Amino acid sequence: MSPALGRTGRIVTLLLVATGFAYPVAAFAVVGLRRDDGTGPTGLALRNAWDSWQTVLRFNDGVVLSWLGNSLIVATGGALVAVAVGIPAGYALARLRFPGRRLLRFCTLLTMVVPNTVLVIPLYLEVSAVGAVNNIWVVALLMGFHPFGVYLTYIHFRTTLPAPVLEAARIDGLSETDIFRRVALPASKPAVALVGFFSFVANWTNFFLPLVLLPLSSSTTISVGLPQLVSSSPLFDPTNAAGLDVRLYAPQLAVATLVTVAPVLAVFVIAQRALTRGQMLGATR
């Protein structure tokens, strides 16, 4: 194979695949700009997206807003817990020696690579045994268990805070807690951004856990709520939807989805400086 032919083949392949990835996303965003009152999508304007959003808001007296609010509570609450609990733990695992350290590291790695949905039914059994189903704070707390965040922090402190630095601080007479507060914490900003970002996104998009722990339609999160919008759309259930006063067609569903993605993008923008500094690669490597 001649080099020129190989080069062309490589570029064409990459571009074709890129089209395959980008085209559906772009087409979906365009649907959000269309108008549809049951006769098929027409037009293309920002104004349409706004109108569609107003329609979505009228669904079940604005239940979408409650869903978004609940998502915000569990995603933010879970991320705060994950950071507050994970940063000290990751630091201790990386730089302190204590009995059970290897076991804790092992448990962290294991719970990290096991898909978290496998634990959802056991969590449901546990939570219902203590009668805490439908408690949004319990969900936030459980989402705060984020072994991947502990692992990220562990890697962060292993790669950026050399043991000699800590040894020197020890010789200077700082206690271990002081070292964490005054040496490690100020150096943990990238880890905080990473853990906060990954945890927030995982919590925001979590579907199974809120589905079983927040079963009431009004008190659940947006990821459980979106499919409810779909199933009451005339597109997928004409007989049932005929009785509803709010009719959601493809543009309305697309706008609802795009609104749902917005917070993830916002958090990405906030955290991106830490994310694009190669930290993510270094951390997962």
Add this chain to the structure above:
Amino acid sequence: MTTYRSIQTEPWTPRHQVHPQPVPARKVRRTGKTGRAVRTGRRAAAVLVLPYVALLLVGGLVPAGYAVVKSLQNESETGFGGISSYQRVVSDLRFAETFGNVALTLLIWLPLMLIGVVGLALLVDASPGRFGTTMRFIYYLPGALAGVANFMLWLFLLDPGQSPIAFLWHGFGYGTLNEVAQPGNLPYILAAMLFFQGAGTWVVVLSGGLHSIPDHVLEAARIDGAGAWDTAWRVKLPMIRPWLGYLTLLNLAYGFQLFLEPQVLSQVTHGLIAPQWTPNQLGFSYAYQILDTPMAAAMSVILLAITLGVGLLVVRRSGLFDDGR
């Protein structure tokens, strides 16, 4: 990162040269010389680690243990039932069916993922400069539409009445969503969905691995007369092999927990797809519809055993988590 590292470490370096490396704690404990320091160190470690240990228990170990206990109860949950709940689960006709569905999906998805991701990562790696990074970013883009959002996008793609790829569905002779999303097609649809959502992240990860191959290795290959193809196949691929094992195993474990996509698809197609298409969905129906808690627990334990087994392989064998300590 580098700027910060240099600021933090340089002033300390001379001291480090004066004082030798710290003695490993295990030895300290044996000789008992600095017993007090070790004790206060331990207390600090306990303070830092305890909240996490509590969450690890409440969010991981206790529910897993509780599921094991529950699964050993009898049907009326009044006493010990031995393995009767497991027998009920295994004799459920849907049990084997759900695992068959997962196996079929994995059979299509894993090779697609492995070949697709490795191919794309190698091609991106061979494209220096802005073109390569732009392509990598575009592949990563659908990953932002995680979970339900990705599902919504696919719903729109799969519905011949809405889809921008409707020509494809018409080519297959499908005119409605229910024809496209018929049970026989589901493994393919899921494989495509999961690839679309996850491939970009893995391309980024593998690119990182490829990027860390030292220049002199590639230079040596070039001097030995290796072309782009030979370099990719004989030099780059072997060097990212641990990653490929990691990718395969993690995605294998992921396959067993599939829930969201078939669940919502079943909801949307009004039962055209069985609501218990995957093992996790079956467990969900035991807990929420049949209300047989021991059965739900038994199903969870089976899934946990499988995914923990795969997880152990990842942690122990892939070599990515070894740091010698």
